[in-house]
Amino acid sequence: MKLFYSPGACSIGIHVILEEIGKPFETQVVSTRDGSNKKPEYLAINPKAKVPALLRDDGTVLTEFPVIAWWLAKAHPMSNLISVQFEAEARTLEWMDYLCGTVHPQAFTRQFRPGNFAKDAEDEPRVIAQGKSLAEGYLGVIETGIAGQPWLLSSGYSVADAALFFITGWALGRGGMTLPPKLAAHHAAMLARPAVQRALKREAN
Numbered sequence: 001m002k003l004f005y006s007p008g009a010c011s012i013g014i015h016v017i018l019e020e021i022g023k024p025f026e027t028q029v030v031s032t033r034d035g036s037n038k039k040p041e042y043l044a045i046n047p048k049a050k051v052p053a054l055l056r057d058d059g060t061v062l063t064e065f066p067v068i069a070w071w072l073a074k075a076h077p078m079s080n081l082i083s084v085q086f087e088a089e090a091r092t093l094e095w096m097d098y099l100c101g102t103v104h105p106q107a108f109t110r111q112f113r114p115g116n117f118a119k120d121a122e123d124e125p126r127v128i129a130q131g132k133s134l135a136e137g138y139l140g141v142i143e144t145g146i147a148g149q150p151w152l153l154s155s156g157y158s159v160a161d162a163a164l165f166f167i168t169g170w171a172l173g174r175g176g177m178t179l180p181p182k183l184a185a186h187h188a189a190m191l192a193r194p195a196v197q198r199a200l201k202r203e204a205n
Contacts, residue, residue, distance in 0.1 A: 002026040002055040004045065006037065007203050010104060011052035012169070013162040014068050015203065019195035020162075021076045027202065066096040069159035081159050088155040095145075095152055095160040099167055103142075107135035108170050135175060142167075143180040150182070150189040165190045 003018060003025060005011035009032055018025050030036045030051055037049045046053040046063050054062045054072075062068045070093065073082035082092050110117055110131025114124040142164070147154040151161050168187040171177040179187060190196050 001057060002028060004028050004030045004042070004051055004053040004055070005203070006030055006032040006051045008033075008174075009051050010065055010100065010163075010166045012199060012203060013065060013159075013166045014052040014054065014072070015199040016162045016165060016190075016193075016196050017069055017072050017081060017159055019198045020081060020193075021072060021079045023076065065100045065163065066093065069096060069162065073159050081157070083153070083155040083158065085155065088153060088158075091147075091153055091155075092158045092160045096163045099142075099160070099163040103135075103138045103167055107131050107138050108167070108175065110134065112170075112174060132175070135171060135177065139171060139177070139180060139183060143182050146182045146186070150185040152186070161186070161190065165196065 001018070001023070003011070003014060005015055005027060007029065015027070030042050030053075032051060036042060037046075037051060043049060045055070045061055048063055050063065052063075052065060052068060054068045056062065062071055070082065073079065077084075083089050108131065110127050114127040114131070115121075117127045118124040142152075146152055148156065151157050152164055153160060164183075164186060168179060168183055168190075171179060171183075172187065
């Protein structure tokens with residue numbers, strides 16, 4: 001397998017999941033900051049011009065964080081990254097959809113790439129302020145919804161926690177936010193996991 005990722009992007013969550021699984025994989029940097037994701041070489045792999053993308057051993061490519069995470073967990077059941085219980089699996093997917101489909105673009109893309117939403121350059125401060133306000137609200141929803149200690153689900157650690165990790169990382173880092181107690185405990189627990197440490201070390205090199 002090969003993971004196409006951009007340092008600092010949401011792809012860190014898939015990187016963590018691959019490290020948790022423990023099977024051999026390669027990585028290739030596709031920087032969204034310098035526009036490498038829009039170059040023909042990468043568009044031939046993922047025409048959506050997004051990261052992450054996962055090249056599987058059969059030569060096919062998967063895109064979209066929730067789908068890649070779900071596939072990795074289901075394809076490697078011994079890793080226990082998604083519950084075998086139907087309801088818990090549904091809740092895992094529910095969290096990933098919210099984190100990747102709502103919190104990511106509405107709260108943080110607005111802050112980090114305001115030009116994607118603003119009418120013009122003068123409108124960008126309004127978009128950034130809106131993103132910050134949305135982020136506060138979304139984090140409050142997540143804080144209230146955490147069912148495990150410290151993990152998102154009462155069924156235990158899952159791929160949904162890897163998705164939450166990139167959100168809390170952005171909030172603490174570029175977002176300059178203070179996490180509420182449960183989210184702070186979750187982020188600390190993630191940083192203590194060897195798989196997370198390996199992924200962060202690899203992306204820092």
